[in-house]
Amino acid sequence: MNTDSLQKISDLSKQIVGSDEPFKMIFSKIRSNDVPYNQIIVKPVRLKDNKKLSCVFRSSTKDETKNIDTEMFETMSATWLQTYFFNLDILTQDKTIQCLQSKKGKLSIIKKNVANKLAVDLSHDHNKKSFVNAEGPYYKDLGLISDGGLVFSKGQKKYNQVNKYIENIHHLLADAGERQTFRVADMGSGKAYLTFALNEYLSAEKGWETHVTGYESRPDLTDTCNNIVQKHHIKGLHFVTANISQAPSEPVDMVVALHACDIATDMAIAYGIQNHAEYIVLAPCCQKQIRKSMSGDHVLSPVIKHGILEERLAEMLTDGLRALFLQAKGYQTKVFEFISLEHTQKNVMITAKKGKVDPKAMTQFEEIKKTFGIEYHYLEKLFEK
Ligand SMILES: C[S@@+](CC[C@H](N)C(=O)[O-])C[C@H]1O[C@@H](n2cnc3c(N)ncnc32)[C@H](O)[C@@H]1O
Structure with a gap:
């Protein structure tokens, strides 16, 4: 040639x-x-x-x-x-x-x-079950999938995060038993890849009648998402423009928040506790409040003079205290990496399932605050009357 x-x-x-x-x-x-x-x-x-x-x-x-x-x-x-x-x-x-x-x-x-019918291979990870039905036509409207049915390169990380997020929910719900209906609040739903996928998972896979609400402060995002819901006649899903702190109080089975910024995660936790959610599933993001609220000398002061270590400690304390607070309010918690770091730096997940009150948790919460000179954790503020 x-x-x-x-x-x-x-x-x-x-x-x-x-x-x-x-x-x-x-x-x-x-x-x-x-x-x-x-x-x-x-x-x-x-x-x-x-x-x-x-x-x-x-x-x-x-x-x-x-x-x-x-x-x-x-x-x-x-x-x-x-x-x-x-x-x-x-x-x-x-x-x-x-x-x-x-x-x-x-x-x-x-x-x-000619129109060729090509098999679309999205993740190729055939050994693993996919929890996102990427063939759902709304994913094209959400900008995650190309017309040809492949996940856009720029959306691949979010696709993997959502898939893993729902996989963890799947495990958490393993003993949820038979349900007629299931109510979910997604706090800071953003572009709503998780909200759409979770609604589909709960209705198609679990066979439950869903009431999934995405709360989001940006009206452009909620408008787009509601239009997509209408266009594709999706049942059980809607989006509300609201600050999470203003979300109406109503019964809810599960609260989720994927990368809700800083204290928005605390608002999501408070909403879940106050509305008696059975499950709360969080992947926190940009934990700034505790870092600003830490002061004074303590055993780790010589270590956290290095900014990055102070940031890491503040993140750890933010999420550790969140887990303790949930335990004090009657939830069993787990904190773990839900996906490898290559997909997102914000890869910590906190899951909480309603159970018994941990009687030591609030004392431990207070002791840790005292040790690290933390004036307050934003979660506490949300329970002050
Ligand atoms: C990083 S994005 C994540 C969006 C989505 N959960 C995801 O993972 O793709 C965070 C979203 O939360 C919204 N948000 C942040 N704080 C909020 C608040 N207090 N009330 C409502 N929405 C909030 C932002 O507008 C943004 O769309």
């Missing part, structure tokens, strides 16, 4: 591989009987956060699959076209491009507009 022809095919395939759309490439028509494969079939897949190419090396006896980096594809496909195959078919959602080489090396490129 001459260099001009190779360059033409390489430019074409680079463009396809670099897009967020699904595609399939089929290398075929072997150059000689010594070629070990009959075909090589290439498709995009996501592994963790990275886009890779799944290559199926098909021989008469077996299929062998290898995942390769997209950067390696150019060199590998050039080798395949020069040594193994004459032809390459490229299928996208709306066209088929045939690159056909004659035995003398003449290249013809034939483009046809």
Whole structure:
């Protein structure tokens, strides 16, 4: 194959591989009987956060699959076209491009507009169950998924966080028993990827009649989300423009807050406790209040003269005190990393399930505050009359 022809095919395939759309490439028509494969079939897949190419090396006896980096594809496909195959078919959602080489090396490129039904492989993590039905049409409107059905690269981290968040809720609800209805408040719902996915999980997977409310202070976001709910006739979900502290008091089964900023997480906790939520699930973000409220000398003062360590200690105390406060109010708590750091730096999750009051928790809460010179934890303020 001459260099001009190779360059033409390489430019074409680079463009396809670099897009967020699904595609399939089929290398075929072997150059000689010594070629070990009959075909090589290439498709995009996501592994963790990275886009890779799944290559199926098909021989008469077996299929062998290898995942390769997209950067390696150019060199590998050039080798395949020069040594193994004459032809390459490229299928996208709306066209088929045939690159056909004659035995003398003449290249013809034939483009046809056809609708190809391509299997969409979103996460490729087939061993793991996906808790987000990314094929739900509203994910396109939310800007998470491309028209072709792939999670946009920029949305992949949020997609993984939401998936893990719901996986943890799934475990938490394992002993929730049969329910007719389930009421959820999502505090600081933002663009609402979690809110939509959780509503779908609870209704489709659990079979419960849902009443899911996303509370969000930005009206542009709640308007967009309510329009998407209406457009797709989604049941059991709505969005309210409100500060979390002003959310109407009403019975709720679960309160969630994914990265609600700073004290907004405390407002979510207070709302859950005051409205007798059975479950409270939080992934806190930017814990600033405690850091500002810490003063005086204590055993860790020489350590936290380094800003980063002061920040880490303040984060730990913020969330540790939240867990103690919840225990004092009759919740069993767990604090853990819900997803690896590569997906988000804010990867701590606090889950709380209604149980018995921990009689020591409030004393421990006060002792820790005293030890680290913490004037107050914002949560306490929310319970002052
Ligand atoms: C970092 S975003 C997270 C959004 C969403 N939960 C997610 O994970 O994609 C935090 C959202 O909380 C909202 N928010 C922060 N404080 C709030 C408050 N006190 N009341 C209502 N919304 C609040 C912000 O406007 C923002 O949309």
